Amino acid sequence: MKTWWTLFKREFASFFVSPVAYVVLAIFLIITGILFYSNLLWYYQNSFGMFQDPYMIRSMNLTDDLIRPLFANISVILMFMIPALTMRLFAEEKRSGTIELLLSYPVRDSEVILGKFSATLTFFVVILLLTLVFPVFLYAVSEPETGPMITAYLGCFLMGASFIAVGTFASSTTENQIIAALLAFGLNLTFWIVGWISPPGTGTMSTVLQYLSIIEHYDPLTQGILNSKDIIYFLSVTVLFLFLTNRVLLSKKWRG
Amino acid sequence: MIEVEELTKNFGVTTALNRISFRVKKGEILGFLGPNGAGKTTAMRILTGFLTPTSGTARIAGFDIQRQSLQARRKIGYLPESAPIYRDMYVRDYLRFISTIKGMTGPEGKRRIGSVIEDCGLDQVRNRIIGKLSKGYRQRVGLAQALIGDPDILIMDEPTEGLDPKQIIEIRNLIKNLGGNRTVILSTHILPEVSMICERVIILNEGKLIAVDTPENLNRSLTKHSQIMLGVRGPAEQITAVLQSVPGVLKVECRDDFLDSMLSFNVEVSQTEDIRSRLAEKIISNRWELLELRSTSLSLEDIFIKLVTREEEEPSV
Numbered sequence: 001m002k003t004w005w006t007l008f009k010r011e012f013a014s015f016f017v018s019p020v021a022y023v024v025l026a027i028f029l030i031i032t033g034i035l036f037y038s039n040l041l042w043y044y045q046n047s048f049g050m051f052q053d054p055y056m057i058r059s060m061n062l063t064d065d066l067i068r069p070l071f072a073n074i075s076v077i078l079m080f081m082i083p084a085l086t087m088r089l090f091a092e093e094k095r096s097g098t099i100e101l102l103l104s105y106p107v108r109d110s111e112v113i114l115g116k117f118s119a120t121l122t123f124f125v126v127i128l129l130l131t132l133v134f135p136v137f138l139y140a141v142s143e144p145e146t147g148p149m150i151t152a153y154l155g156c157f158l159m160g161a162s163f164i165a166v167g168t169f170a171s172s173t174t175e176n177q178i179i180a181a182l183l184a185f186g187l188n189l190t191f192w193i194v195g196w197i198s199p200p201g202t203g204t205m206s207t208v209l210q211y212l213s214i215i216e217h218y219d220p221l222t223q224g225i226l227n228s229k230d231i232i233y234f235l236s237v238t239v240l241f242l243f244l245t246n247r248v249l250l251s252k253k254w255r256g
Numbered sequence: 257m258i259e260v261e262e263l264t265k266n267f268g269v270t271t272a273l274n275r276i277s278f279r280v281k282k283g284e285i286l287g288f289l290g291p292n293g294a295g296k297t298t299a300m301r302i303l304t305g306f307l308t309p310t311s312g313t314a315r316i317a318g319f320d321i322q323r324q325s326l327q328a329r330r331k332i333g334y335l336p337e338s339a340p341i342y343r344d345m346y347v348r349d350y351l352r353f354i355s356t357i358k359g360m361t362g363p364e365g366k367r368r369i370g371s372v373i374e375d376c377g378l379d380q381v382r383n384r385i386i387g388k389l390s391k392g393y394r395q396r397v398g399l400a401q402a403l404i405g406d407p408d409i410l411i412m413d414e415p416t417e418g419l420d421p422k423q424i425i426e427i428r429n430l431i432k433n434l435g436g437n438r439t440v441i442l443s444t445h446i447l448p449e450v451s452m453i454c455e456r457v458i459i460l461n462e463g464k465l466i467a468v469d470t471p472e473n474l475n476r477s478l479t480k481h482s483q484i485m486l487g488v489r490g491p492a493e494q495i496t497a498v499l500q501s502v503p504g505v506l507k508v509e510c511r512d513d514f515l516d517s518m519l520s521f522n523v524e525v526s527q528t529e530d531i532r533s534r535l536a537e538k539i540i541s542n543r544w545e546l547l548e549l550r551s552t553s554l555s556l557e558d559i560f561i562k563l564v565t566r567e568e569e570e571p572s573v
Contacts, residue, residue, distance in 0.1 A: 006357050100306050
């Protein structure tokens with residue numbers, strides 16, 4: 001526990017030394033800001049038109065027309081951005097050779113992995129907290145639903161954790177950070193679109209592919225639907241890729 | 257302190273280490289010697305847990321490196337080749353990180369950091385970023401991190417590699433002084449370094465252990481006869497003939513030394529008795545000028561090359 005905490009602190013501090021984290025943070029906030037603002041403009045203009053039609057006005061609400069698009073946007077941006085945060089984790093230590101020293105200390109491989117994973121997750125939470133400016137704005141000018149907001153943030157957190165685990169795994173397989181980032185992005189995208197190739201109907205193949213798809217599990221959470229299978233999905237992806245990272249480190253000890 | 261038995265490591269089809277066995281006693285300074293690719297680094301990486309051996313075992317202070325890896329690693333301070341340390345950290349933060357990770361916290365850790373900083377001469381640079389330090393200082397920080405857990409065993413892979421001559425001397429002295437009663441394994445391909453620091457030498461070549469002994473013993477066992485070098489002014493043939501006639505002389509080689517206008521004679525003698533005074537007597541009684549006389553033994557370089565080439569000459573099975 002103490003070892004993990006020591007590793008966590010070093011890893012977290014190193015985010016603020018490298019410019020990558022600041023670049024990711026800035027780009028993320030700028031893009032989400034632009035997208036949120038454009039949705040807001042659309043909502044604002046449409047709501048004027050809808051005032052003429054009392055039937056249509058009922059179909060407009062903040063959750064469906066602002067919160068859901070916002071979180072759908074965030075998830076796509078994260079798919080690109082999180083690999084940029086995770087690519088460094090193991091690849092840099094391997095390239096510079098520091099991994100050799102790190103693993104010669106009395107630390108377990110799992111503690112090293114969890115230290116890196118949790119430090120990145122914490123940095124990600126910081127980014128997520130900065131997006132609270134959008135809900136705060138909505139609360140200031142209107143009365144959005146709180147429930148869907150909370151589940152959407154939960155979904156975002158869980159999906160981020162999965163992406164970070166995938167990225168940690170990708171980083172452990174190579175000493176080239178660009179390859180680590182591309183591999184992580186590729187895996188994320190595969191999990192994203194895998195549902196699209198599911199055959200129509202409710203066959204086994206279709207069910208499996210649908211179940212593997214990230215959107216299938218993320219979308220309900222942004223709507224305010226809290227389903228245990230979605231939470232289990234994200235947690236199992238996270239655990240699976242952290243476990244695979246552990247295997248990669250172990251196999252390196254054999255293969256050199 | 258360290259017991260290595262039949263250690264083998266294969267990388268695919270190449271054998272990096274081939275059934276190496278040796279023991280290191282407590283407090284001993286052992287040198288790994290060998291050309292590049294001989295398996296020195298692989299052996300060290302196995303001992304420090306970075307690599308898993310294909311077969312064979314090693315125990316560090318009684319702990320098996322595979323089954324009791326954490327306990328074994330607690331006993332070791334390791335300095336890999338070219339000191340790979342985090343360049344983006346400050347020296348003091350880095351040492352604090354290492355001390356907590358090695359389980360030294362609170363006042364004890366603070367004291368340990370202080371004494372290591374003093375021992376390694378890092379006081380001036382403690383508030384600098386490691387990446388901005390000179391190579392010599394980085395090497396010292398590397399040494400400091402190895403020493404911080406107050407380990408019983410120090411393992412260093414080419415600790416003087418890539419340093420300038422002054423830094424090399426400084427680091428060597430540090431190793432000698434800080435070794436104290438620690439068990440030390442260091443690898444090098446600088447041969448004089450071994451005779452300077454190490455009490456025992458292991459010579460590795462192509463993954464095989466080809467000799468384990470003290471530098472002196474290696475010297476003695478490999479040279480059945482010793483050599484005496486004579487510098488004389490006089491007629492070459494006559495001198496050669498006279499030297500040949502001295503009992504105990506096996507071979508005389510004459511070389512014209514143009515620089516000093518003297519003749520150099522390489523006299524190979526059997527090691528049974530010391531005949532240096534008899535040789536001098538012969539020269540002087542013939543009224544030739546004796547300018548130089550010294551016995552030359554094989555340097556470690558010669559031993560090394562002899563061992564490595566002898567190994568190659570053996571027919572492969």
